[in-house]
Amino acid sequence: xxxxxxxxxxxxxxxxxxxxxxxxxxxxxxxxxxxxxxxxxxxxxxxxxxxxxxxxxxxxxxxxxxxxxxxxxxxxxxxxxxxxxxxxxxxxxxxxxxxxxxxxxxxxxxxxxxxxxxxxxxxxxxxxxxxxxxxxxxxxxxxxxxxxxxxxxxxxxxxxxxxxxxxxxxxxxxxxxxxxxxxxxxxxxxxxxxxxxxxxxxxxxxxxxxxxxxxxxxxxxxxxxxxxxxxxxxxxxxxxxxxxxxxxxxxxxxxxxxxx
Numbered sequence: 001x002x003x004x005x006x007x008x009x010x011x012x013x014x015x016x017x018x019x020x021x022x023x024x025x026x027x028x029x030x031x032x033x034x035x036x037x038x039x040x041x042x043x044x045x046x047x048x049x050x051x052x053x054x055x056x057x058x059x060x061x062x063x064x065x066x067x068x069x070x071x072x073x074x075x076x077x078x079x080x081x082x083x084x085x086x087x088x089x090x091x092x093x094x095x096x097x098x099x100x101x102x103x104x105x106x107x108x109x110x111x112x113x114x115x116x117x118x119x120x121x122x123x124x125x126x127x128x129x130x131x132x133x134x135x136x137x138x139x140x141x142x143x144x145x146x147x148x149x150x151x152x153x154x155x156x157x158x159x160x161x162x163x164x165x166x167x168x169x170x171x172x173x174x175x176x177x178x179x180x181x182x183x184x185x186x187x188x189x190x191x192x193x194x195x196x197x198x199x200x201x202x203x204x205x206x207x208x209x210x211x212x213x214x215x216x217x218x219x220x221x222x223x224x225x226x227x228x229x230x231x232x233x234x235x236x237x238x239x240x241x242x243x244x245x246x247x248x249x250x251x252x253x254x255x256x257x258x259x260x
Contacts, residue, residue, distance in 0.1 A: 005032040006039055007057075011193075013050040013200040015043045018057055025064035026056035028111045028143075030082060032067075037089040044096050047259065050200045050207075052096070053192055054119060055103040056112075059185075062104040062128070063112025071137070079142070086111065086143035090118035094215065097208040099199045103192045104128045105185065109167065113178075114143040117152060120211060122178065123192050124170045125185040130178060131167035151218060152177050203241035203257040209233075 007018045017039050019026040028036075043049050056062040066082075074082065093100050093115075102108075102119040109131045116122050116130075132145050140146065141162060149158035153176040161168070173179040183191045199207065209232035217225030236242045240260040248255035 001035075001038055001042075003035045003039065005029075006035050008039060010049070012197075013048060014193075014196045015046070015049045015052045016055070017043075017052060018055045019063060020057045022056075022058035022060070024067065025061040025107065026058070026112070027064050027067040028086065028115070029067035029070050030085070033082075033086050033089050037085075037092060040089070040093055040096060040100075044092075044098065050098060050202075050204055050259070051196045052098060052100045053103055053196055054093075054100060054115075055192075056105070059105055061107040061109075061112065062102065063109075063115055064107045065110030065112055065133070066143075068137070071139070079139075083142035086114070090115060090144055093118045094120075097211065098204070099196075099207060099211070101192055101196055101199075103188060104170075104179070105188060110134055110141070110145075111143050114141060114145045114148065117148040117178065118144065121180045121195060123181045123183065123188065123195065124173065124179045125188045126170050126182050127185050128170040128173070128179075128182075129167045130170070130173045131165065132162045133165040133167070135163060135165040149178075201257065203236075203239070203245060203255075204259040205239050205241060206236055206245075209236060 005021050007020050009016050019032060021027060043052050100119040101121040101123060102116040104116055104122055104124040105128060107129050108116045110133055113130050113132055132141050134141050146162060149161060157176050170179060170182045174182045181191060213229045213232055216228050241257045244257060245255045
């Protein structure tokens with residue numbers, strides 16, 4: 001598929017997806033949401049890809065939000081469909097089974113913050129700004145913002161950010177648990193690449209098992225979560241990577257995981 005609003009390139013086992021609408025500060029319109037859905041599904045089913053990074057083009061914004069020109073004329077049914085499409089795409093990222101790293105420079109507002117929260121890691125420039133300003137447009141977050149903010153930062157922070165619409169800086173976002181790492185702008189690419197390389201060198205089945213167990217555990221009682229963890233732990237014993245990892249430890253060498 002040829003993408004109009006995305007660029008894709010691979011660096012070894014890392015797929016880099018970039019939203020390429022700098023003239024719109026990478027705002028999410030219907031077409032871009034659809035393209036992101038396709039691009040992440042392609043990465044999911046490509047065994048050669050172990051990690052995905054997601055970025056916005058230019059230095060002003062990761063994603064500045066939804067495309068307001070579409071929202072301004074949307075009917076209630078169109079708004080509902082847009083919300084469901086965005087939620088489905090972002091849920092697909094969250095449940096990809098492969099680590100996704102958001103590279104955040106500049107603005108991550110509205111739909112951009114929601115997109116970042118659906119990723120497993122959020123590495124931000126110290127110049128980044130975050131917020132859910134939908135209240136200022138007379139609407140609410142529609143791509144999962146109310147739910148992921150609640151889970152990542154707690155009820156108080158979710159209410160504050162969504163009800164006031166006020167932006168916060170990267171340091172506050174880090175303190176709230178919304179950002180994984182904050183680095184100087186000049187070090188952002190190097191930090192993202194180093195994290196991606198570290199994850200890409202890990203055992204893929206173990207990575208997927210960890211992510212699934214944590215995601216499931218956040219939505220269920222501890223007994224169910226512990227049972228799932230035990231089953232995923234046992235499944236690892238059937239993999240060649242588990243044998244390689246334990247043998248490499250005993251032999252005091254670096255393991256070479258093959259994804260089997």
